[in-house]
Amino acid sequence: MYPSNKKKKVWREENERLLKMTLEERRKEYIRDYVSLSTILSWKEEMKSKGQNDEENTQEAPQMKKSLSEKVSLYRGDITLLEVDAIVNAGTKAL
Numbered sequence: 001m002y003p004s005n006k007k008k009k010v011w012r013e014e015n016e017r018l019l020k021m022t023l024e025e026r027r028k029e030y031i032r033d034y035v036s037l038s039t040i041l042s043w044k045e046e047m048k049s050k051g052q053n054d055e056e057n058t059q060e061a062p063q064m065k066k067s068l069s070e071k072v073s074l075y076r077g078d079i080t081l082l083e084v085d086a087i088v089n090a091g092t093k094a095l
Helices: 001-018 023-029 042-050 054-058 063-069
Strands: none
Touching: 001 054
């Protein structure tokens, strides 16, 4: 077996093992502290906690923007601590 095929096999086995685990079982295997996404407020929730009304902020914006404020969050901190399956760098090469 070629080394690259062996790595694929090991990765598949590990992937299957992780998929069978519950969230609590996975958390026991973390080697560092983590930040659960459920603790990060949406933009709308953040504004409400600061005493601002969404309607005041959007100034009669279309309904689409209001629903977007419920989907978007801002996070300041080490993104490698977020409890997510992957972090993707969406940057492209400069020409």
